[in-house]
Amino acid sequence: MIEVLFVLIIASLATSVLGVFLVLKNQAMTTDAISHTILLGIVLAFFITQDIRSPWLIIGAALIGVLTVYLIQLINQTNLIKNDASIGIVFTALFAIAIILISRYADNVHLDIDVVIAGEVLFAPLNRIEIFGFSIPRALWQLGLLLIVNTGFVALFYKELKVSTFDPKFAYVIGFSTTLIYYMLMTLVSVTAVVAFDAVGAILVINFFVAPVLTAYLLVKKLSHMIFLTAFIAVLNSTLGYLIGYNMDLSMSGATAAVAFLIFMTVFLFKPDGYIILKIKKRRQKKEFMHAMILMLMSEDEHETISLDEISKHFNLSRSETENQLETLEVDGYIVKTDEHYMLTLRGEEFTHYSRIKYELTPY
Template sequence: MNDDLVIVVVAGLVATACGLLGPFLVLRRIALLSDAVSHAVLPGIVAVWLVGQTRAPLPVIAGAAAFAVLCVLAIDALRASGLVASDAAIALVFPALFSLGVLGVTHFADGIHLDLDSTIYGEIAFTPFDTVTLGGVEVARAAVVLAVVVLANLALIALLWKELKATTFDPEFSATVRLRPRLLSRLLLVAVAVTAVAAFEAVGAILVVTMLIVPAATAYLLTDRLVVMVGLTVGIGWIGAVAGHRIALGLDSSIAGAMGLVCAACFVLALVGSPRYGPAARAMRHRTRAVDTAGAGPRPG
């Protein structure tokens, strides 16, 4: 397969996996929890490397998921103590876990295949060279792993669509009809963690966070319907992947960074030009309203 195509497909799969989860995070106002979780999985990856000397996807994902759950539980516990606001709880927990990971990397795993920079920036340019043979065809390993994650995320939101929707928009109501909002929220964050880890090697932490938050926030500016929002989010992610790849080739710069920039540019466009919520649209509505009231003549009373 063509190397460039592999890179774009891998990035697109990341965009899809993240795009399926991102809207729920943005709507639940826990977008930053995804940032925290994707940083907090680092010690999990390191621990798996230290214990098992392996970077095979399954154990790494299990270790990372364990730390993601730990992170969420710790944040929950801090918040529940009533002593710390939720933003400060997030800001306390994830740097601590990330520090553990950094110390593990620099102290125990120095010089081996666990490179800190690549977990942050990712080296998507190398994904075409790391291949596995599947049914006689050579495919990029990252693409296989990410495809599995996309399917898992798709299954999660397809099977729990109604439940996720209800708990996202009205947690109190869903609690009264026994939809277990906390459990669903945990499940969502575990899915975020698994996605983050699977995507780490390929695209790095920063693109994962970007793909989870920015396309979803962009789509949120453009529509009011959840289904449309999920679709738009995945679409915007793909635009970022394709255009970002082009730009990175042109500028000879980080591919993941360029993809993130394209997503951010999409957000700015939507913020300024959204037909529904942009300043232009709002000014227009304002004017029509002004004309309406003017046309209605002086108010009685």
Template sequence: MIEVFAVLLVTALASSLLGVFLVLKGQAMTTDAISHTILLGIVIAFFITNDLRSPLLIIGAAVIGLITVYLIELVTASGLMKQDAAIGIVFTALFAASVILVSRYADNVHLDIDIVLMGQVLFAPLNRIELLGISLPYALVQLTIVFIINILFVLIFYKELKVTSFDPVYAAAAGISTTFIYYILMTLVSVTAVTAFDAVGSILVISFFVAPAITAYLVTKRLSHMIWLTLITAAFNSLLGCSFGYFTDISISGSVASVSLVTFLAVFFFNKNGWIRKTLKTRSMLRKI
């Protein structure tokens, strides 16, 4: 059970760290598209290698993730439709292609559609690797490496990420390559999502990317504080959701996603600038008027 929680925790931290900047850029739902369409990259790479542990799966997923982002940006830039509509058409087209390929050509392979969507983190410790003489879950090793890479990315490009997230026009005028930063971010989002795929499923991956960040955003608008609060919230949701799922014998991934929603709603309604306080304040002002 400790190893299961460790996998959940590292996945949550690696995903939510990048989720902060997706939320600030107003592109949280791009994560939904990427988390589904990268299945196409996994399938294509698997057909080439016939090895579910091949690093080419991550490369293929990252490439499809970038193609997804590029197509969404291309359709949006045309001015013919808004970003939400562009996400809808690109996401469904690429994900449908991956579902057809899996159901037609990979029926007997562990590229199961239900597992990909819902995830089963209890199985993560069964796939192990020897590292310095210590047997560890393969997913834990992979996600720890991804988490370290994400930390280095944020530390190295913190100033650029901060400026491009809050004022992309000023960033471009100051000579910061907003496109370069954006595509590095989206590449890491794709890599993080695919490494978490087999362990927790795409639904929980989306929750990890979005829920802790939007919860922190309701409390603070300072970037450094938002990052720390996001990581703390992600860890709290993982611990509570994992414990609840384990002791009630229900899906752990579903439990963590549900706890993330409850945490968000609690902050949304009851924090000092929450919905309840604002509603009461508005009614008080109307009575005075």
């Protein structure tokens, strides 16, 4: 079973190192298209070779992956429809053709549609290969080679990838082809997708390409830091997914994808400038602003003393909302209640003065 964990980790590393640039180029969902359309390349190559383990299947899948990218770009260049629509029309068309071909002409071949889509990494160790006298899963060997190739590609073309990702116009001006770099990247994405696709299924391939990167993107902004953090999160997702799937007798692929989502949501919600913290800050700022408005209203000569109902009517607040605001201001020492009216304290007058400066307001 430990081999399953190794397959998950190597697959996640091989895909996520390329996924960094896909996410930064706003092309995360292109991986969704490729991970499905490469099935057409597998099917067509199988019809030619009649061998489900032929290396030509990987080549055919890679070519269809590149064709997918080319067709999406071709449609985008017309400016007639948006990028997400072009992805949707291309990938559904090519994937549908693959499904039709499998169901019509390859019904007795081990190209099970459900396993292809959902995937089951537990089956990966069953298909083995002899390397230097050691028997290892074929998927582990192939993904290990791809990890080396992909890491080498990113290291060798790091500067070019960085410039073409963040400033393609500058890349063009200084003289190297962004198109060449782009199609080299997408070719590796296609090849990596088809090998990982065979091991873990299309759903987890998409997750591996995107989820670790998006989590890292929320935490760091420097590209080199993002790449290393993405790799760490990819290993973490795979390890936790494996442990949960193994101990709870769940699908490894499903468990790993679920863990990736939970880690992403945890970071999204609870990081220092995450969703919950921003909501709290926004609520606090709104409350502080309303406090300032009430105090500035009370600083007017005609409102030296003012009732709760007058404040409620002036700001269109409910009585309970107004009571809460005034109670907080009274506890903080900014106002004092006399009979049924409220008036500023000395501290409230000082706060009002600084509030006018902060919110760039002038007296009424």
